Amino acid sequence: MSSLLEVAGVSVTFDGFRAINDLSFEIGAAELRAIIGPNGAGKTTFMDIVTGKTRPDEGRVDYGEPPRSLLRMSESEIARAGIGRKFQRPTVFEQQSVRDNLMMALRNDRAPFGVMFWRAGEADVDKVGELAEEIGLADELDRMAGELAHGQKQWLEIGMLLAQDPKLLLVDEPAAGMTLGEREHTTDLLKRAAETRAVVVVEHDMEFVRRLECKVTVLHEGSVLAEGSLDHVTANQDVIDVYLGR
Amino acid sequence: MIGRTFLLRHPSVMVFIALLALFTVGATVLSEGFGIGLISTSFVKTLGKTLCLCLIAIAMDLVWGYCGILSLGHFAFFGLGGYMIGMWLMYERTKSIVVEQLDAAPLPPTPEEVREAIGSQIFGVVGGSDIPAIWMFADSLIIQLALVVLVPGLLALVFGWLAFRSRVTGVYLSILTQAMTLALSLYLFQNDSGLRGNNGLSGLQNIPGAERISQDIVSIWFLWASALALGAGYLFAAWMVSGKFGNVVRGIRDDEARVRFLGYNVEAYKLVVFTVTAVIAGIAGALYYPQAGIINPAEIAPIASIYLAVWVAIGGRGRLYGAVIGAALVSLVSTWFTSGQAPDIPLGFYTIEWVDWWLVLLGFGFVLVTLFAPQGLGGLVDALVRNRQTVAVPPAAAVKPVEKASEAT
Ligand SMILES: Nc1ncnc2c1ncn2[C@@H]1O[C@H](COP(=O)(O)OP(=O)(O)O)[C@@H](O)[C@H]1O
Ligand SMILES: [Mg+2]
Numbered sequence: 001m002s003s004l005l006e007v008a009g010v011s012v013t014f015d016g017f018r019a020i021n022d023l024s025f026e027i028g029a030a031e032l033r034a035i036i037g038p039n040g041a042g043k044t045t046f047m048d049i050v051t052g053k054t055r056p057d058e059g060r061v062d063y064g065e066p067p068r069s070l071l072r073m074s075e076s077e078i079a080r081a082g083i084g085r086k087f088q089r090p091t092v093f094e095q096q097s098v099r100d101n102l103m104m105a106l107r108n109d110r111a112p113f114g115v116m117f118w119r120a121g122e123a124d125v126d127k128v129g130e131l132a133e134e135i136g137l138a139d140e141l142d143r144m145a146g147e148l149a150h151g152q153k154q155w156l157e158i159g160m161l162l163a164q165d166p167k168l169l170l171v172d173e174p175a176a177g178m179t180l181g182e183r184e185h186t187t188d189l190l191k192r193a194a195e196t197r198a199v200v201v202v203e204h205d206m207e208f209v210r211r212l213e214c215k216v217t218v219l220h221e222g223s224v225l226a227e228g229s230l231d232h233v234t235a236n237q238d239v240i241d242v243y244l245g246r
Numbered sequence: 247m248i249g250r251t252f253l254l255r256h257p258s259v260m261v262f263i264a265l266l267a268l269f270t271v272g273a274t275v276l277s278e279g280f281g282i283g284l285i286s287t288s289f290v291k292t293l294g295k296t297l298c299l300c301l302i303a304i305a306m307d308l309v310w311g312y313c314g315i316l317s318l319g320h321f322a323f324f325g326l327g328g329y330m331i332g333m334w335l336m337y338e339r340t341k342s343i344v345v346e347q348l349d350a351a352p353l354p355p356t357p358e359e360v361r362e363a364i365g366s367q368i369f370g371v372v373g374g375s376d377i378p379a380i381w382m383f384a385d386s387l388i389i390q391l392a393l394v395v396l397v398p399g400l401l402a403l404v405f406g407w408l409a410f411r412s413r414v415t416g417v418y419l420s421i422l423t424q425a426m427t428l429a430l431s432l433y434l435f436q437n438d439s440g441l442r443g444n445n446g447l448s449g450l451q452n453i454p455g456a457e458r459i460s461q462d463i464v465s466i467w468f469l470w471a472s473a474l475a476l477g478a479g480y481l482f483a484a485w486m487v488s489g490k491f492g493n494v495v496r497g498i499r500d501d502e503a504r505v506r507f508l509g510y511n512v513e514a515y516k517l518v519v520f521t522v523t524a525v526i527a528g529i530a531g532a533l534y535y536p537q538a539g540i541i542n543p544a545e546i547a548p549i550a551s552i553y554l555a556v557w558v559a560i561g562g563r564g565r566l567y568g569a570v571i572g573a574a575l576v577s578l579v580s581t582w583f584t585s586g587q588a589p590d591i592p593l594g595f596y597t598i599e600w601v602d603w604w605l606v607l608l609g610f611g612f613v614l615v616t617l618f619a620p621q622g623l624g625g626l627v628d629a630l631v632r633n634r635q636t637v638a639v640p641p642a643a644a645v646k647p648v649e650k651a652s653e654a655t
Contacts, residue, residue, distance in 0.1 A: 051507060079509035091504045093497050100493050110509050112518045116491040164509065 002065065004029045004198045005050065005168055010059030011222075012045060019045045020056065021222035029065075029167070032194035034209045034230075035202045037219035038243050043202045044088060046219070047170045051085045052078045063168070080110060084166035088173045088202075090153040094146030098137055098156060101145050102128045105160035127163070135159035136185065151182040158189055169199045175208045187211045206230075218243065252485060259484045262567055263477055270473040277469075279462035290465040291537045292581060296574055297472035298534035299557075301479045303573030304566055305523035305530070306554050311563030312487055313519045314499030316416075318551045319423030320527045322430050323398035325546035327528030328535035329434075330393040332447035335536060337384035338454035340367045371445050378440030394532040395525050402524030403517065410513040410520075415502075424548045434543035446542025450535050465537070472533050476570075479526055483566055486522075495519060496564075556608070560615050561622050568624020575623070580604060 003026040012020040020042045027033050035043055048054035050061060052075040061070045063081065070078055079085075093101050106124055109115060120128075132138040135155040140148065145156060154174055161169055171190065175183045183205075191212065193199055203209050209216060209230060216233050218225045220242050226233045233239050253260050275281040277290050302324050309315050344363040348355035355363075366375035383389035409422055437443040453464055486492065494515060497505045502512050535541045553576075561572020582588055583604035591598040600607075619626055 053503070074511070075503075075506040076509050076511045079507050085507050087504070091501055093493070093500055093504070095500060096493055096496065100490075103490060104493050104497060105508055110511065112491070112511075112515050115494060115510075116486060116489070118490050120490075160508070 002029070003027060004031075004063065004065070006060070006062045006067065007046075007050070008060045008062075010049060010056045010061065012042075012049065012054060012056050019222055020049065023059070023219075023223050025217065025224065027168070027198045027200060029198055030194065030196060032191065032199050032212060032214040033201070034212055034214055034216045035200060035219055036204070036206075036209060036216060036243070037225075041219040042222040043219055044172055045222075047085060047172055047200075047202070050078075050168075050170060051075060051083060076110070079164070079166075082165075082167035084161040084164045084169050086154075086157050086161055086169075086171045086174060088176070090150065090157050092145040092148075092153050092156050092160070094144065096145060097142055098132065098145055098148070099128060099141040101156060102131055102159055102163050105163035107163065107165045131159045131163055134162070135189065151178045154178065154182075154186070155189070158186070158193075162193060167197050169193060169197060171199065171201045173202055173204060175203060175205055183208055184211070252488065256484055256488060258567060259481065262480055262570070266473055266477050266480075270470060273469060274466055277462070277466055279460070279464075279466045287462045287465045290469055292578070294465065294469040294472045294537045295534050296577055297469070297476045298530045298537070299577045300570045300573045301472075301476045301530040301533075302527045302554065303557050303561065303569040304476075304479050304483050305526040306558045307561075307563055307566055307569035308483055308487070308526075309519055309523040310555065311558060311565070311569065312492065312499065313495045313516060314502075315516060315520060316420045316555065317423045317520065317523075318420045318548065318555060319427040320523065320554060321550035322427035322546050323402060323524040323527035324531035324534070324550075325430075325541065325543075326398045326401065327394045327531030328541045328545070329441060329447065330390050330397055330528070331532040332450050332535055332541050333381060333384045333441075334387050334390035335450045335452070335454065336368060336447050337364065337381065338387075339449055339452050339457075340364050341385070342454060342457070343367070369442065372437040372443050374438075380440045391532075394528050398524045398528030398531075399521055402521045406517045406520040410516045413513075424551070427546050427551055428548045431543045431546045431548075434546070444542060444544075446540060446545075447535075448540040450541065451537070451539040453536070468533065468537050472537075475529060475533055479529075480566060480570070483526075487566075556612055559622060560612060562619075562624030562627075563622065565622075565624040565628070567627065568622050571623050571627070576608070580608070583607070 005025070005027050007023060007025040010020055010023045011018065023042070023046065025046070035046070037043055045054060049056050050063075050070065052070060052073060055071065062068065063070050063083070068081075070081075070083075073081065093104070096104075103120060103124065106127060108124070109118060128141070129138070132141055135158060137148075137152060137156060137159065140152065145153065148156060154177075158171070158174065161171075174186050174190070178186060187208065190199055190201060194214075201209075201212060215228065216230050217227045218233050218236075218239050220238075225242065226236045226239050273285065273290060273293055276284040278285075278287050279290070302320060306317070306320055309317050309320070341360065341364055344360060344367060345355070348359065348363065361377060362375065365377045369375055369377070377384075383393070405423075405426055409419060414422060433439055434441055435444050441447065451461060451464070453459070456464065487495065494505060494510055497508075497510075498512055498515060505515075506512050554573075557572040557576045558569045559572070560576055561570065562568030583600040586601060588600040588604075590600065615622060621628065
């Protein structure tokens with residue numbers, strides 16, 4: 001299997017503290033993967049590295065076909081190359097409508113002058129409508145994003161990711177603060193998204209990860225502790241010691 | 247580019263243009279030049295200058311209120327625009343005087359003699375008579391007009407490119423822009439800067455080729471030109487922020503990292519906004535100084551750009567009419583207080599002289615607005631309009647999604 005993203009031997013040090021330590025990770029083109037690990041394991045930092053926010057001290061990060069190094073690309077170039085990211089805390093543009101949030105994310109020309117003259121066409125309006133339907137916000141298109149409930153903001157952010165039509169989706173703790181019903185909806189969204197692209201989900205909640213029914217990578221102190229099915233990793237003694245046993 | 251649907255969707259733009267037209271016609275009718283002479287020519291000039299200040303306030307609102315870049319250097323661009331047009335005005339005016347004088351001599355003057363005479367006329371005050379290289383095109387109105395746009399634009403482009411590329415943001419960027427305008431003003435203060443040091447350029451109210459036309463008339467021309475520029479600037483700014491470009495720019499203000507991860511090159515957007523607003527500021531300056539009659543380096547002292555930010559804050563940033571209200575109100579009131587028209591208040595033991603105390607009053611007003619109307623005076627206008635709408639519109643119509651006014655962030 002050829003991989004879409006390959007991270008090899010990556011390390012990051014913050015003021016002498018090794019947040020990521022010789023980490024290696026691979027994911028295929030249409031794969032759903034969960035990353036679990038205790039707080040401070042380096043999950044968010046891992047996403048920072050892939051999306052260009054943090055530059056590693058050493059190691060390789062290759063992406064795409066043919067593989068290209070992401071280490072020399074800016075955040076916006078990486079995003080345009082097809083890597084979308086959802087932050088841990090929902091970050092939507094609160095002072096803009098749901099529609100404007102989705103329109104801004106929609107895959108279109110990103111250059112300033114192109115955008116200045118751009119006006120939404122019928123196809124764009126339809127696409128936004130479809131997305132809103134999918135994330136359950138079809139009735140909220142004209143509301144300010146800041147007025148949405150917490151769970152709805154999370155969905156809006158996922159909708160903005162889907163609007164970008166990325167090849168690789170990185171999702172940081174999507175279920176945090178959601179009710180049970182909202183969690184189920186979120187699981188469905190992510191599973192459906194992974195049918196056509198690679199999706200990496202960071203999550204704390206074991207039940208949520210179980211429902212994703214996918215391969216799991218356990219992170220601990222900045223490196224991979226175990227990898228495999230959820231049952232496989234939860235049976236691993238090291239994993240029980242550092243994570244589940246607490 | 248700016249179609250009818252755009253205007254229909256943004257009624258506030260139409261209201262603004264209508265009010266501006268009304269104001270201009272009103273001032274013309276009341277003027278000495280074209281009307282019944284109720285307002286003096288010097289007041290017409292004050293009004294015209296105020297329109298130019300409103301235009302640079304719109305530029306400031308775009309860059310700060312919409313894009314979140316607190317530039318404290320936009321008056322440098324305003325001043326440069328003034329200098330560029332001032333060079334042509336002063337050169338051509340001096341030339342016509344010189345030619346007239348030399349024509350009285352028995353022999354017709356050679357071009358060298360004319361140049362020399364112009365040089366000593368203009369630069370005698372800084373102890374020179376050579377015309378500096380930067381005055382190379384001063385005899386061409388077309389080129390100097392192009393420079394009104396190009397010089398501020400290029401300075402902003404280079405400065406912005408360096409600053410944004412290194413991800414300088416927030417207060418550091420503000421300090422950097424202050425340093426830029428301070429450096430420029432210090433440079434211009436030098437006698438060998440080629441722009442007459444602290445004397446600056448003067449006599450700018452005299453339009454070459456129109457010397458015989460009275461200032462009563464010329465002042466009205468400039469009032470119209472300023473109104474036209476303000477109207478066009480307002481339309482352009484409203485158009486620019488009305489679509490997705492405006493959404494991206496506001497996104498940069500609210501969360502620039504998020505915009506980056508959506509694939510937008512944030513630095514390029516900031517550079518576009520910074521440069522475009524510098525050009526608008528340059529145009530505003532080029533219209534302002536012929537009405538002021540004189541420009542000198544003190545005009546671009548760091549404090550001028552800070553006042554600009556205060557106007558926009560008082561008017562309410564992130565809404566274009568707010569910037570206009572703030573600039574018009576504060577600059578007019580400021581003129582009234584600082585020109586000695588406001589009556590001093592004798593307290594017996596102390597006399598409040600407004601020339602000195604105006605700044606205290608302004609600071610006090612600024613604090614009051616910040617505390618009680620954080621959205622600025624423009625925010626009060628918003629609240630007023632909203633209140634009247636909720637009263638006037640029947641509930642059934644209010645439920646229907648109304649086209650939102652995107653200026654009202
Ligand atoms: N910018 C930073 N500066 C210093 N330390 C950081 C920075 N980012 C993350 N860290 C540290 O790196 C470790 C990993 O953090 P993070 O990736 O956020 O963990 P997780 O998302 O798995 O909870 C933590 O100990 C955190 O304090
Ligand atoms: Mg985290």
